[in-house]
Amino acid sequence: MAIEKQKLMLMLRRMWLIRHFEETVIKVYTSGEFGGAAHPYIGEEAVAVGACVALRDSDYIAGNHRSHGHPIAKGGDVKKAMAEIYGRRDGYCKGKGGSMHLADFSIGILGESGIVASSVPVATGAALAAKLQKKDFVSAVFFGDGASNQGACHEAMNLGSVWKLPVIFICENNQYAVTTPYKSTVSSEHIADRAQAYNMPGVLVDGQDAIAMYEATTEAVKRARAGRGPTLIEALTYRFEEHSLGLGRIRRSEYRTAEEVTDWRKRDPIVIHEKKLLETKTATQAEIDAIKAETGKEVDAALEFARQSPFPEAAELYEDMWADKAMPIP
Amino acid sequence: MAQILFMQALNQAIAEEMRRDQKVFLMGEDVRASVYGAAANLSKEFGPDRVIDTPLSENGFFGAAIGASAVGMRPIVETLTSFMWVGMDQLVSQAAKMRYMFGGQVNLPVVFRCVMYYGGGSAAHHSDRSYPVYMNIGGLKVAVPATPRDAKGLLKTAIRDEDPVLFFEDGTLLGTRGDVPENSEVPGGDLLVPFGKAAVHRQGTDCTIVAIAGALPHAMAAAAELEAEGVSVEVVDPRTLVPLDKTTILESVAKTGRCVVVDPASKVCSAASEIMSIVAEEGFWSLQAPMIKVASKQVHVPYTPVLEKLMYPTKDDIKAAIKKTME
Numbered sequence: 001m002a003i004e005k006q007k008l009m010l011m012l013r014r015m016w017l018i019r020h021f022e023e024t025v026i027k028v029y030t031s032g033e034f035g036g037a038a039h040p041y042i043g044e045e046a047v048a049v050g051a052c053v054a055l056r057d058s059d060y061i062a063g064n065h066r067s068h069g070h071p072i073a074k075g076g077d078v079k080k081a082m083a084e085i086y087g088r089r090d091g092y093c094k095g096k097g098g099s100m101h102l103a104d105f106s107i108g109i110l111g112e113s114g115i116v117a118s119s120v121p122v123a124t125g126a127a128l129a130a131k132l133q134k135k136d137f138v139s140a141v142f143f144g145d146g147a148s149n150q151g152a153c154h155e156a157m158n159l160g161s162v163w164k165l166p167v168i169f170i171c172e173n174n175q176y177a178v179t180t181p182y183k184s185t186v187s188s189e190h191i192a193d194r195a196q197a198y199n200m201p202g203v204l205v206d207g208q209d210a211i212a213m214y215e216a217t218t219e220a221v222k223r224a225r226a227g228r229g230p231t232l233i234e235a236l237t238y239r240f241e242e243h244s245l246g247l248g249r250i251r252r253s254e255y256r257t258a259e260e261v262t263d264w265r266k267r268d269p270i271v272i273h274e275k276k277l278l279e280t281k282t283a284t285q286a287e288i289d290a291i292k293a294e295t296g297k298e299v300d301a302a303l304e305f306a307r308q309s310p311f312p313e314a315a316e317l318y319e320d321m322w323a324d325k326a327m328p329i330p
Numbered sequence: 331m332a333q334i335l336f337m338q339a340l341n342q343a344i345a346e347e348m349r350r351d352q353k354v355f356l357m358g359e360d361v362r363a364s365v366y367g368a369a370a371n372l373s374k375e376f377g378p379d380r381v382i383d384t385p386l387s388e389n390g391f392f393g394a395a396i397g398a399s400a401v402g403m404r405p406i407v408e409t410l411t412s413f414m415w416v417g418m419d420q421l422v423s424q425a426a427k428m429r430y431m432f433g434g435q436v437n438l439p440v441v442f443r444c445v446m447y448y449g450g451g452s453a454a455h456h457s458d459r460s461y462p463v464y465m466n467i468g469g470l471k472v473a474v475p476a477t478p479r480d481a482k483g484l485l486k487t488a489i490r491d492e493d494p495v496l497f498f499e500d501g502t503l504l505g506t507r508g509d510v511p512e513n514s515e516v517p518g519g520d521l522l523v524p525f526g527k528a529a530v531h532r533q534g535t536d537c538t539i540v541a542i543a544g545a546l547p548h549a550m551a552a553a554a555e556l557e558a559e560g561v562s563v564e565v566v567d568p569r570t571l572v573p574l575d576k577t578t579i580l581e582s583v584a585k586t587g588r589c590v591v592v593d594p595a596s597k598v599c600s601a602a603s604e605i606m607s608i609v610a611e612e613g614f615w616s617l618q619a620p621m622i623k624v625a626s627k628q629v630h631v632p633y634t635p636v637l638e639k640l641m642y643p644t645k646d647d648i649k650a651a652i653k654k655t656m657e
Contacts, residue, residue, distance in 0.1 A: 060401065093433030100505050103432040110400060111432050115423045121390050122424055125343060125397020132355060133381060139397075152419065155390025162385065320434030321469060322493035328526070 002213050005282055011053050011210045012277065015045040015190055015270050019067045020299035021078055022241075025068065025099075029245045029301065034086055036246065038152065040098040041069035043208075043240030046269035047172050050213025051140060051233075054221055060108040060126040060139040062119040065100045066239070067112035068173075076104050082302040088309035095312045096320060110139075116306035117143055117150030120169070124156040127167035127224075137225040138166040140217070146177025148191045157232065161198045166224035168217065169232045174239045176270060179255035192234035200230050207235030208267045211276065238264035277293050331511050331569060337504045339478040340443070342367040343485035344406060346513075346520075348376055351404060354489055357382040358408030358443075366505070367447055369408060388417030392442070396424045396494075398441035400439040406489060411446045411458040411498070425494040426469035437492040441485075446543075447501035448594070448631060450641060457631035459543075459595040461498050465571050466606060471495040471525060474601075477547035478508035480569055483523030491525070500544040500594070526573035530582065535590035536566035537652045540579055541567055542601050545592035545624075545643055552648035563652060571601050579605060580613045587618035588655040592643050597625040622651040 022040045029038055041048070044066075052061065052073035063070035070082060071092075084091025092102050103111030110126060112117035123141035130137045147153055148171050160167040171191045175182060188194055195202025201223070205216045213235060220231035230320050240261070277283040318329055334342075349355045355376075360366075362373040362383050373381040384391040388409065395405040414421060425438055448457035464470050471493050475481040480501070486496040513519050531546065532553050541549035546567050553563035564582050568574055583589045589609055593602035602623045609621060627641040 081629045089432070093431060093435070096433050097431045101431045104437055105400075105432070110397065111428060111436070113423065115419060118393070118419055118423045120422060121393020121398070122372045122397035124390070125394035125399075126401045127397075128394050129398040129401040129403045132398070152393065155385075155387040156393065158385060159387060159390045319560055320430045323429065323437040323439075324471075324524075327493075328576075330574070 003198040007053055008282055011049050012273055013295060014049045014073050016292050016295040017078060018045045018072050019270060020296050024299050024303055036098055038245040039066035040241040041066055042235045043330050044172055044174055044208035044215055045069055047207045047235040047237055049194060050210035051170055051217040054214050057107055057139045060110050062110040062123040062141045063112040064116055064143055065114045067102060071081035071104055071109050073100045073110055078299055078302040082306040083309045087308040088306055089312045090309035116148035117152040120153045120156040124160050124167050127165035130166050136225050138172055138221055140168040142170045142172055145173040145182035146161060149185055157198045160230040161200045164227060164229040167230045168220045171234045172237055173234050178243045189241055190234055192232055195232035199263055200232055202232045205233055205235050207237030208269045210273050240265055331509050333507050334478055334510050336478045336506050337367045337483050339482035339510050340485055341370055343482045346349045347486055347489040355380040356406045357384055358589035359386060361408050388413050389420055392420035395440050396438055399438045400436050404439045406441045407445045408599060411460045412456050413445045414444060414460040422467055426467050438494045439492050439598055441488045441495045441497055441498060443497050445499045448504050451635055454630040454631040461571060462595050462600045464496050473497045473570045474543040476567050478496055479510045480523050481534050482510055483521045485521050487525055502544040525570045526575050528565045528575035528578035529569055531567055532565040534562040536562045536586055537655055538564045538566060538582040538586045541565055542553045542593045544594045548645045549592050549648055551645045556649060572604040576608050583609055583613045587616055589621040591623055592648055594642060597628050600625045600630045619655040624648055624651050
């Protein structure tokens with residue numbers, strides 16, 4: 001599949017945006033600027049970026065608790081994302097969602113769900129709407145290997161297939177549900193094998209390779225838009241950092257070996273992509289360096305924006321509960 | 331004005347709204363065949379794309395309805411209250427919370443028609459009166475119609491509402507008849523009953539009964555019998571619990587000075603509990619006697635009719651409670 005340079009460079013740009021964003025979040029979190037939980041996406045950037053670059057702006061995505069990367073991959077605004085994590089008024093959700101609930105409905109981001117697998121049926125519903133409205137948008141939902149064991153996930157896959165909905169199920173198999181290895185919780189060899197039971201293609205993809213993700217998603221999108229139903233993509237990937245910031249006990253536990261982490265870190269998705277760009281002479285080192293530097297500055301600006309943004313006023317506590325402005329406060 | 335069944339009123343509301351707005355569709359288990367009755371003939375009129383049979387998969391299709399509502403559709407989901415537990419994550423984590431959690435970016439105009447069967451020997455798994463649970467969650471409007479007229483008018487309002495609505499259909503009322511005006515007889519040509527506006531079904535001066543859903547006929551019967559004994563009872567039907575029309579309730583209690591709340595739900599943390607706490611906080615000085623809660627016993631629904639009939643509020647329980655407030 002020949003992919004135009006603009007898209008290949010966009011993949012690099014968005015992967016670097018996510019990488020800088022997450023590194024910044026880790027840095028400021030450690031310094032105690034905000035609390036709560038935050039789940040870094042470092043190491044998995046190619047999954048969201050490869051998939052989202054294969055989508056149109058009018059397509060929908062939904063994510064999970066580890067979802068700083070998905071909205072950025074879809075073209076979201078890092079300023080609003082950072083401000084949201086800072087709990088500020090200029091954040092995507094005006095400070096009401098935080099790290100696990102970024103959303104930008106204006107560019108098809110249905111929102112991230114902190115309950116694993118809970119957004120899978122919702123994204124399937126967006127695909128149902130596409131079918132009922134006879135429109136050609138598709139819906140892609142990202143979930144983890146842990147979520148793949150939830151009933152909601154299986155129910156949604158069955159619904160998507162039985163109704164031939166334009167939905168793409170993207171399982172980010174980062175090997176662990178917090179600390180539990182997927183091999184001890186998933187009954188089939190691969191999660192993608194489960195697609196067979198739902199009569200849809202199940203594709204195993206190298207999740208460290210943005211181009212492979214782009215190609216697999218493009219194929220799934222084509223199938224979805226043609227009314228032939230869903231695809232399950234299992235992206236084999238790895239979370240380079242720990243499950244969550246702020247969970248000290250998990251940070252210290254030895255559920256995975258240092259060798260394993262080092263081996264996976266050698267398969268850094270950004271390094272892999274840059275190497276391909278250079279090898280195919282798609283981009284020069286100077287172009288790559290420029291993207292890295294520009295995105296770094298963008299994230300620095302986002303951090304400054306977040307820090308400057310005001311906190312919500314007390315009066316905003318009751319706002320946004322209801323579309324109906326006449327609803328009384330109990 | 332026509333005398334129609336509660337069930338027919340629901341059917342009319344759905345059909346009229348589906349004719350009016352192409353975005354409205356119905357989904358649920360066995361809705362094409364209309365096993366529960368309210369969807370009768372809809373599949374014939376609107377076809378399989380707008381009357382969708384779902385797998386037995388509440389977590390899946392509740393979520394699908396919510397997702398469809400987030401991107402421009404107006405789904406009506408038919409389910410039983412007993413099956414809502416299965417799809418609870420979607421109702422709570424998504425339908426109720428999405429709008430607030432995402433800073434008001436999205437409206438979810440989805441209606442869950444929650445049929446409450448109880449009192450018919452169906453035992454614990456198929457007999458729920460669960461609306462108080464959802465009052466506690468927030469983000470979900472809760473309708474509890476008690477008459478065919480309100481069933482129709484509130485359901486039409488629910489379907490046009492921009493927020494998620496849980497519309498509880500009391501199984502003991504589905505076969506009741508009542509006057510429902512023709513559309514030509516109502517202003518605007520559409521029977522729309524607003525949310526948050528209680529109905530006063532009977533005026534009185536001695537005691538207020540607030541009666542929820544299937545409690546209304548028993549409350550009305552109790553009030554009629556007490557009138558013969560010289561006690562004047564006012565009967566208030568909140569019609570929606572979220573939003574709750576506390577003004578009408580407080581005004582009635584201010585007039586009568588006494589209050590009995592009748593709720594088919596289990597007694598602890600019932601809708602009655604909330605109503606009574608409001609009256610205690612905001613209407614205490616009107617009260618001439620302690621309020622009384624007449625609700626279901628705090629047990630699971632037993633199968634045998636001998637025991638089941640003991641658990642729900644009856645006309646006699648209501649009469650006894652009113653008399654006690656008059657002592």
